[in-house]
Amino acid sequence: MIRLNWTDEQKNRIIELSKQGLSSPKVAQQMFDEYGINFSRRTVARFIATGQTSSQYKRKPKPKVKDVQRGTEIVINKDGSTTSSTTMQMTEEQAKDPDFVLRAHGFNPDDWDIVSARNNFWQQNSVENGLIDLYQSKITVKPKVDKDIKRAVEILTRDIKPLKVKHSLDSSRKRNLVIPITDNHWGITHLSDVQGKLSELLDIIKQGYGTIVIEMIGDMLHSDKINSTETVSGTILEDVDMPKAIDEAMQFTEAIVVTALENANTVMIKSVGGNHDFDISYMFMIWIKERFKQAQVDVNNRYRTAYLLGHVLISIQHGNVNKKNPAQILANECRHLWGIATTTEIHSGHLHFDKTEDQNGVVFRQFSTPKPSDDWETMNGFVGANKLMYALEYNDDRLKVEHFI
Incomplete structure (x- = not known):
């Protein structure tokens, strides 16, 4: 089981934002703005619904990476889209969460849509934590357009x-x-x-x-x-x-x-x-x-x-x-x-x-x-x-x- 170490202050803040009528993605974005932490939209939704911050996984918890330097490459394309490439540590669940991936690349999910995304997984030895899981993440995004x-x-x-x-x-x-x-x-x-x-x-x-x-x-x-x-x-x-x-x-x-x-x-x-x-x-x-x-x-x-x-x-x-x-x-x-x-x-x-x-x-x-x-x-x-x-x-x-x- 992976248990996210949220503080009581953060949990109370999530409950407070939810009571204000904010949706799960907006709560996650607000938490990111206030605490600088990527809160998964799905995990936030689960916590609001059940009070639980974890889900069942067969594998062992993955430690945080402290000694991996991360850089981000941003390319603005001629058609108005933007391509972002970066290396990050994230769980398999987070890799499937479009809002988490957008925030990890520095994009607000309320303002951007993912056109395409590719997350390549590999393992690397960390000086501090031994063998860790990393993702090479590349996404192409466009500003949201009202399609209705x-x-x-x-x-x-x-x-x-x-x-x-x-x-x-x-x-x-x-x-x-x-x-x-x-x-x-x-x-x-x-x-x-x-x-x-x-x-x-x-x-x-x-x-x-x-x-x-x-x-x-x-x-x-x-x-x-x-x-x-x-x-x-x-x-x-x-x-x-x-x-x-x-x-x-x-x-x-x-x-x-x-x-x-x-x-x-x-x-x-x-x-x-x-x-x-x-x-x-x-x-x-x-x-x-x-x-x-x-x-x-x-x-x-x-x-x-x-x-x-x-x-x-x-x-x-x-x-x-x-x-x-x-x-x-x-x-x-x-x-x-x-x-x-x-x-x-x-x-x-x-x-x-x-x-x-x-x-x-x-x-x-x-x-x-x-x-x-x-x-x-x-x-x-x-x-x-x-x-x-x-x-x-x-x-x-x-x-x-x-x-x-």
């Missing part, structure tokens, strides 16, 4: 008040308007960069339309994270102020949606994620849906989507995937809509320059971006594209007017 989408949605939407816009129907509004918004990269782009373009776009919207469709075609936000700047795949980017970026993206979007609701019989908002912001754009679309209840908002986590505007079939996709046969894929995935449509278009962005191409009757429209050139684009010489926004006017069966803003 429902809880995250609740946090982001609990203070959102739906915006009521004076919305009236007008039978004289015959044409429809499509507003493609792609690759704004808020964080690189600021409101001051697009204020003039936004004002011109709002003037177009105020002409009045039967249906206005706002297409969110990806990479609205430069980073997929808040406290670091990187894409959804983990590519490290130049630092931007993401809280400010989100705030400016909200102001920009609200100006367009409110004006659209005031000047259209129907407002639809369609979306797909981009290679920069696929995850965070999903959360952004939830904000849009909660904020603008009068609009028809499509929240999805797909790489492409399609809709019918009169007899015009339009598919949107960011442009970083499905490059080989997008028209054939559209025909297969939307056979009913394909059969109804007299005109078919595919709208994309991603490459940051303007291009229109007719391929066997399917019109591909690749839109530019109003964003300023970032450091990477400047370094590589990708600075020649026009910085544009767009508004496309359709009648029932085809494009009639294209506004370059």
Whole structure:
């Protein structure tokens, strides 16, 4: 039997912390903070439940090591994880306890998750204690992320008040308007960069339309994270102020949606994620849906989507995937809509320059971006594209007017 030599003071402190409502891991962390001793989460839980600090083992107790020098190697990886390697003495039970291993490496279990762990066992002669058991412990950790989408949605939407816009129907509004918004990269782009373009776009919207469709075609936000700047795949980017970026993206979007609701019989908002912001754009679309209840908002986590505007079939996709046969894929995935449509278009962005191409009757429209050139684009010489926004006017069966803003 291994009996941990806890003092009465430590036992009383554990009981006190437990009565305060702390969980076993939090009690163990608090004890570590106060006494500098790694208390196993499982052993703490056992003591709280039974008053016992030991469990049955067939082997003899292992003495403490006093003459083994321990060093820790820390490596910060490009994907945001951290790898820690160290030598330590611990029991087999402790080696299986993620919280104990995290604390032994100097990480708070409340803030870090183990991605991978390897504890290699061997025995070594100790000058003071003879033959002892040691572990070469190597772990890779990442900061904890709230994986509960429902809880995250609740946090982001609990203070959102739906915006009521004076919305009236007008039978004289015959044409429809499509507003493609792609690759704004808020964080690189600021409101001051697009204020003039936004004002011109709002003037177009105020002409009045039967249906206005706002297409969110990806990479609205430069980073997929808040406290670091990187894409959804983990590519490290130049630092931007993401809280400010989100705030400016909200102001920009609200100006367009409110004006659209005031000047259209129907407002639809369609979306797909981009290679920069696929995850965070999903959360952004939830904000849009909660904020603008009068609009028809499509929240999805797909790489492409399609809709019918009169007899015009339009598919949107960011442009970083499905490059080989997008028209054939559209025909297969939307056979009913394909059969109804007299005109078919595919709208994309991603490459940051303007291009229109007719391929066997399917019109591909690749839109530019109003964003300023970032450091990477400047370094590589990708600075020649026009910085544009767009508004496309359709009648029932085809494009009639294209506004370059």
